[in-house]
Amino acid sequence: MIAATEAPVVRIAPGAVRGFWRGTPGAPGASAAFLGIPFAKAPEGDLRFEAPVAPDPWDDVRDAVEYGATAQRGDSGITLIPEPWVPGESTLNVNVFTPVPGESSASLPVLVYIHGGGYIAGSPASPWYDGRAFNRDGVVTVSLSYRLGFDGFGHIPGAPSNRGVRDWLAALEWVRENIAAFGGDPSRVTIAGQSAGGGAVLTLLGMPVAQHLFHAVWALSGALGDVTPERARTLSARLAGLAEVSPTREGFASLPEDRLRELQERAGSADDGKPLAGVRTLLDEGLPWGPMIDGDLITRSTLESLGAGVGAEKPLVLGATDDEFTMIADGQKGKLRFIPVSLALGRMGLDRPARKAYLAANKAQRSKGTAAMLGRFMTDRLFRTGVVRVAHTRSAADADSPTWAYRFSFRSPTMGWAVHCLDVPFWFDCLEADGVSAIAGDAPPRALAAAVHDAAAAFVRDGDPGWTPWSPDLESVRVFGGDPTVPAVVANGYASVDALV
Structure with a gap:
C-alpha cells in the first residue's frame, strides 16, 4: 500500500x-x-x-x-x-x-x-x-x-x-x-x-x-x-471595424486581449434595448462564436454529417432540462404580461399553423403566462429540438445507431424552473460542492443525483445508461426528477416540440 x-x-x-x-x-x-x-x-x-x-x-x-x-x-x-x-x-x-x-x-x-x-x-x-x-x-x-x-x-x-x-x-x-x-x-x-x-x-x-x-x-x-462561413466573415469584419484595425492576422494580433474580448461581445450582439432583444437573432442564427463550417476541418453541418452516418456506431446519450432559458424570459414577465402569447411567438418567427400546433401541445406551460411560454419556446428552439433532430437523424442514417434520450425535469427550489446548468451537479454527484445550493436549494434530492450519476457511470463503463433506447416509433425518453406518479421512461417524451422540428 x-x-x-x-x-x-x-x-x-x-x-x-x-x-x-x-x-x-x-x-x-x-x-x-x-x-x-x-x-x-x-x-x-x-x-x-x-x-x-x-x-x-x-x-x-x-x-x-x-x-x-x-x-x-x-x-x-x-x-x-x-x-x-x-x-x-x-x-x-x-x-x-x-x-x-x-x-x-x-x-x-x-x-x-x-x-x-x-x-x-x-x-x-x-x-x-x-x-x-x-x-x-x-x-x-x-x-x-x-x-x-x-x-x-x-x-x-x-x-x-x-x-x-x-x-x-x-x-x-x-x-x-x-x-x-x-x-x-x-x-x-x-x-x-x-x-x-x-x-x-x-x-x-x-x-x-x-x-x-x-x-x-x-x-x-x-x-x-x-x-456558417458567411456569418464568420461578417462577424470578423464587424469586429475589425469596431477596433479600427485591418481584418487580418496582424490587425487582430495588435489588439490587447481585454480589448478584443470587449469588442467580440459588441460584434456578436444584436441588442437594441428592447425586451428580449437579440433573442430572435440567437434563435435563427445560433451563437456568434463557435465551431465554424470552414471547408477544412469541418466541411458540413453536424446534422448533415450525422445524417451521412458519421459516428453512427458510437453510443450517444443526449437530453436537456425542461426550462433551460425560462429564467431569462421570467426576468421580463412584468412587460411580457401585456403581450398575448400568440403575438409574442409570432414576433419570434413562428408562423400561424406552427404556432397553433405548438400552443396546443404546451397547454400547461401556456397557462403560466407569456413569459413562461416564451421561455419554453427559447428552450425548445435552442436545445430540446436539437435532441429530437439528432436522434431522428441518427436513426434515419442507421436504424441500429445506439441512441438514448432523456429530460431533466426537477424544478430548482430557488429559481422555480428546471433551468440551464441545474442537472450538472446531479450528473457529477457533487451536491456538496460550492455553489450548488444557489441553484439546487439547501436540500437537493440525493436519490435524483444517484439516479442521474449512476446512469452516466454505467454508460461510461458499459455503453448503456439503463433505459430503453430511442427508436422512431417509440421515441422513448428517460425523465429525471419528473412527476413521481408518471413512469420514469415515457414514449414520445419530446412530443411537445414536434411543431418546431
Whole structure:
C-alpha cells in the first residue's frame, strides 16, 4: 500500500507529474488529482492564432497540484456554474482524476469532460467538474481547457480556422497517448459536455477526423455551433471595424486581449434595448462564436454529417432540462404580461399553423403566462429540438445507431424552473460542492443525483445508461426528477416540440 503522505507521481510522454491524494490511498473512495498538465504550449506571441503545438518535454518531476491558467479572464457571470478563472498564459491544460495513478494495467474506462459557456466563457477549474464521484465508480476522469471567443473560433485570414476545435482534438490526442499511465484505457474514452460543451461533443461526433479519439458521447443540453462561413466573415469584419484595425492576422494580433474580448461581445450582439432583444437573432442564427463550417476541418453541418452516418456506431446519450432559458424570459414577465402569447411567438418567427400546433401541445406551460411560454419556446428552439433532430437523424442514417434520450425535469427550489446548468451537479454527484445550493436549494434530492450519476457511470463503463433506447416509433425518453406518479421512461417524451422540428 502507498503511504498516505506519499504524493503520487506518474510518468507520461513529456515527463513525470506529481499530483495529490484525496483520502487515504487504498481506502474506499480515495482518488488522486493531477491538475494543470499542459497538452500544448501557451497560445501567446507567434502561437496566439496558431493550431496547438505540443509542449516541450521536462526533466524534473512537474508539480500538478493547482489548476492551470484559464482562457476565461475574470468572472464572466454568464453561467450558473462556479467556474473560476486562473491568471496566466499557459491556458491549454488537462486535469486528471484517477483512483489508480500509475497502474497502467488497470485499463479503467475514461470520461473526458468539456465545459460550456457559450464558447466565450467557462473554465475546467470548477469544483463541479471534479471527477471524485466517477473515480469512486471506477472511471478515470479528465477535464480540459480550450481557447474561447474570437481567439478560439473567429475567422482570421491566414490563420488556422477553428482553433478551439483543434484544442479539443489536441487534448484528446493527449488522452490517447498518456491516459494509460493514470490507469485509463485509451480505447474506452467517453466524451461529455454541457451547453457549449454538449455542442462540442456533438461536433466531434460528426467529425470524421475525430472518430479514433473516443468511443461514446454524452451531450447535456448541447448547443451546436455550425457557424456558417458567411456569418464568420461578417462577424470578423464587424469586429475589425469596431477596433479600427485591418481584418487580418496582424490587425487582430495588435489588439490587447481585454480589448478584443470587449469588442467580440459588441460584434456578436444584436441588442437594441428592447425586451428580449437579440433573442430572435440567437434563435435563427445560433451563437456568434463557435465551431465554424470552414471547408477544412469541418466541411458540413453536424446534422448533415450525422445524417451521412458519421459516428453512427458510437453510443450517444443526449437530453436537456425542461426550462433551460425560462429564467431569462421570467426576468421580463412584468412587460411580457401585456403581450398575448400568440403575438409574442409570432414576433419570434413562428408562423400561424406552427404556432397553433405548438400552443396546443404546451397547454400547461401556456397557462403560466407569456413569459413562461416564451421561455419554453427559447428552450425548445435552442436545445430540446436539437435532441429530437439528432436522434431522428441518427436513426434515419442507421436504424441500429445506439441512441438514448432523456429530460431533466426537477424544478430548482430557488429559481422555480428546471433551468440551464441545474442537472450538472446531479450528473457529477457533487451536491456538496460550492455553489450548488444557489441553484439546487439547501436540500437537493440525493436519490435524483444517484439516479442521474449512476446512469452516466454505467454508460461510461458499459455503453448503456439503463433505459430503453430511442427508436422512431417509440421515441422513448428517460425523465429525471419528473412527476413521481408518471413512469420514469415515457414514449414520445419530446412530443411537445414536434411543431418546431
